[in-house]
Amino acid sequence: MGVALAESFLGHGHPVTIWNRTAEKGDNLVTKGAHRAATVAEAVSASPITIMCLKDYETMYGIFDSMGDILKGRVLVNLNSGTPAEAHAAAGWAAERGADYLDGAIMVPPPLVGQPDSVFLYSGSQDVFDRHRAMLASLGDPRYLGSDPSLAVLYNTALLDMMYATMNGFLHATALVASADVPAVKFADLAINWFMPTVVDSTLVEQASNLDKSYYPGDFGTMEMNLNALEHITRTSVEQAVHSDQPRLMKEIAERAIAEGYSGKNYLAVFEIFKKPTQASS
């Protein structure tokens, strides 16, 4: 990922100084015009802004904590992933060292870095974001989420959470039809090219404002009716001899929503269950 980031900057004509614990990893970048710093201190002092893409926050602390005050007056943009608490801690760590700090998350795989519609999420110092927006746009489409430095990693985690749930939903549904020898390619055409955008995604976009109001009118279908459907999906999974844990958990979550008084509300009231920690089963 570090190579992809540096290449995008070079491709947009920005002078780039690189540093990696394993110096040879930068060989190709040097042939493309990057300057290789011999030390972290040299790398940080070479440019008005330092972009870090490390394994985790601990690695960042390990690199800088023995370096005295080389971060003082510097601008740091950190693109590793982590938890919101870790991002908050990192922002405090940077502030103590006198550095401006922007936390970020990369929402695309390395081959898509540098494309104009590849989303990069940022949170923390709005001043850093505004001053360096044009430079950050070399990497993709920079989106500023707010001054809370944890927002970028939280959004990143939430989007991945949604991605896995959606992929699991598709894979499990494909396993269901595969039990009757339907090819995945055939199912995907209907499921992804028609059903997802037309039925699912449009509903979610339409209903998002109701989530913010905790407004779940049951006029077009209640939680009870959705529980029936989820029981049916679970039963069919068992009958077709495919994995059934995933529909069973969704059924249990709908049951929990009913137990908490949402039986006459629509399905999106499950949001109220998700906003609270998991309870032990009663």
Added chain:
Amino acid sequence: MGVALAESFLGHGHPVTIWNRTAEKGDNLVTKGAHRAATVAEAVSASPITIMCLKDYETMYGIFDSMGDILKGRVLVNLNSGTPAEAHAAAGWAAERGADYLDGAIMVPPPLVGQPDSVFLYSGSQDVFDRHRAMLASLGDPRYLGSDPSLAVLYNTALLDMMYATMNGFLHATALVASADVPAVKFADLAINWFMPTVVDSTLVEQASNLDKSYYPGDFGTMEMNLNALEHITRTSVEQAVHSDQPRLMKEIAERAIAEGYSGKNYLAVFEIFKKPTQASS
């Protein structure tokens, strides 16, 4: 739903004879030109084809089983939902009574019935489908899935399964960002309008043919790396005090895939787990 179906036929100029156990439910349809049959036998004999939208297969049997051979030589299209085994049994039941049988599933809510792009799924007699295709197109976009009569209900169940998983994924992700006071409307704009079509759906369509080949190259990310991400999502859910059962189950499914030898494969190898019944934990 029965009213929506009859209205669509009437709106396209088809003569319609209706019957319902509760006759008054058809009053509005009669004012719109439907003929009301006094008995099931009268309804079935009035038209070349009988469309049924009942609670379940048992209800269908209850209505017809005491009626002698009124179904002989008739064409039945059954739109209730059920399991694949129930659909198979219904096709056998219809054949015993000398009726042609098409099983179907309605993929849109009642207000969308009659729109040209509202998908209706059919399986069973291709002859019935081909002969009555134009008439069925009054209801929406008719898709014939194959001669196996269970395909329509199986696809229906699979699409709903995917819908719930996707909705749960979005709702859980929205709960995660709501823990930092991000409005659902703001998250939905990025999550549904950008991330889903650009990152998730396009990947699934691209990869569907690999599912059919059980081909899961790990070049751009292994199951181990995805397990790390799922552990991270689960930990963040706990840290943010939101519900954590759903990411935890996804984590466990990835662990199961690794236990079964897919650690170096890409994430979609989870499909291999889903194609088998749930195992007791080892």
